Amino acid sequence: MPEELKKEFSDDELVEAVRKGYTEDFSVLVKRYGRKIFHFVKRMTADADEAESITQEVFTNVFAHLNRYTCQGNFQAFIFRAAKNTTLNHLNRQKRTVFFSRLVKSAESFTVRDNRCQNEDPSEILARKESQDMVTAALKRLRETQRLALILKVYLDLSYKEIADITGWSTSKIETLISRAKTALKKDILLQEMPSSDVKKE
């Protein structure tokens, strides 16, 4: 069947086809969710290489455990749950083995692929880079649960209900987590932006 036609299939139809042995149909699901998963993982890890390897792991895990999916029109939650678990496992493993060079790598990885830099004032580029690095670092300082909820909301534009489906948390918990994450980020970023004299005055 042509690739164009497959694109119109629902997630559940594609999953059924893959289960029947049409493995190549899984590539449509990879195309459909790959970018979102990669985006999510990269925001969580702040490292492009790690994000790439985790994304591969997520899809291979999903493929291996496809029989666990109940085909109720919620493949997005299924795949994001896998992404969440794989990423958190990875981050926990990393905590145990201290890996200092990551900090340096993360700052590099967020700037290398910013194509908007062309034809722009270098001072603007620098300012934006600094701002992005600051946000990345501030995100990394958040609690994992707060970071997870915030990234799913702000960067993946998921509703609280969708986040609840992925995480298994209640909507009120998600409201609180996101609000606290924003408050913590606000303080963190504002503290860095403010000159030290202003901070002392406060």
Place this chain on the structure above:
Amino acid sequence: MKCKQALIYLSCRQDGELSDQLNRELKEHLAGCNDCRAAAAQLHELQETLQAAPVPEWPIGLQQKIMRRINEKERPRPRLVPAVAYSFIFAFFFILTIWLSQDQRKEHEQAQSMAAVISNSQQMSLLTVQDNSIAFIAGRGEK
């Protein structure tokens, strides 16, 4: 409404998740609370900063890498090459046969030497063989 609750509602409103009723209550609170109005402005600023970050680019070739890994997993595991398996079985039986035949040969040699001793002894009239029993001749060769 307390400021602590108002901060949560502010965040919900920003995310488009606040009901009309709560939105009205929040507006009333904001009208009389300078701190929360300032917090609302900062939240707006924060949202802009967060969303200014570029969307990470999808790495070239990642789709192919994923599908390659999946196809590798899908491919049935190579079985133990039959020839190797048969060789092991053949070698095992070969060694077993040699070992058993050596054992049999030893037994045969022992039986032959025993038969030679008995026939010599018979010739020297040291013993007699009747049916399946051996009897020593008294007074000769008995220790």
